[in-house]
Amino acid sequence: MRLVAESLAGARGGEVLFSGLSFAVASGEALVITGPNGSGKSTLLRIIAGLLEKADGGIKLENSASGFDSLTSACHYLGHLNGMKPVLSVEENLRFWQSFNGPGDYSLVEALERVQLGDIGHLPFGYLSTGQKRRASIARLLVSERPVWLLDEPTAGLDKASEEQFAELMREHLAKDGIVIAATHLPLGLDGAQELVMGGE
């Protein structure tokens, strides 16, 4: 499996943010996107996720695993927003995403254990702290299977221990021939990750 982008261009509100961007990420590899604010990191991720139209160029997933025919259907997207309902409990939220997006390698209980939220799964999502909310939405990546993880500032709000835990989860995902594409300012603790610097001359 290979994610290939060729001379990709992205625009926001008619203004071209980046163009001529080419990269290739194979199974088991990670791509870390860095760059100053406004350089188009989030736009690039949303284009890969299929949520925004690309301005030019092409992007595709080659030799994708069965069941993930298109790029969008193979992606997990973790954006700035968590995609959870504050009035539902953490477990209800995750159970919904699991049955909507299909099952994954982890059961609901295991996923909550992995992000150290095992004992507060019954609480409404709205009661959680910022870091706990982030961990709960990381658990969403675990309960459904997708080979490509698109992460936009995934560690925002996480403490040191949780960051390390999350790095461990990403390494595990890579070891299972997954792909991680993350836009971040902070080091994610992924060794041997490709780096894509945006907005740099």
Added chain:
Amino acid sequence: MLALFLRDIRLGLRAGGGVLVGILFFLAVIAVVPFGVGPDLKLLARIGAAMLWIGALLATLLGLDRLFQADRDDGSLDILIMASERHMLAVTVLIKCLAHWTTSVLPLVIASPLLGLFMNMEPAAIGATTLTLLVGTPAITLIGAVGAAVAVALPRGGLLVSVIILPLTIPVLIFGVSAAYGAVEDPAPFIAPFLILTAITLFFAVIGPFAAAAALKSSAD
């Protein structure tokens, strides 16, 4: 899909769901009509069906703008759109409309016989009005989904949604009220307008979700 339906039902019933808002608005509209019109029982009975329909229409419009906006605000909408290959987006929209109708509009239909008593309506008229509301209100929700999808990116789109979809809901209102009258007033037909009302609902059950899905796809940014 059942999971989405159940989630939206739960969200509707829990705090902030706005089930009560619609009913209270409906109640308020119908309760003030007799004061405004005056104690003419015959007149009240005659305009009863129309008032119930207008009240239900406005109460249905009330919560529609949140149909997709709540999902957009917390990022769920992105994930729902991304899943469109597994679950066709139009079907997702249809399920959301059904859940919204069940939590916000069905209570209005259930409350309408009681409010019909306020209007001094005969039992037959009350029955006919409730039946036409049951058949006709889904069309309003389905039309509203299109407006809600178009205005999803606007922070205060509530009134705009109502204005966009109000012209499209007029046929529903016309045939709903004429079917309700047809059931009690002798020369007027009941079956013909009732069937047209049913047809409108079925028509928008197909057109509405597709249009709303297209609007949602292009609104993502």
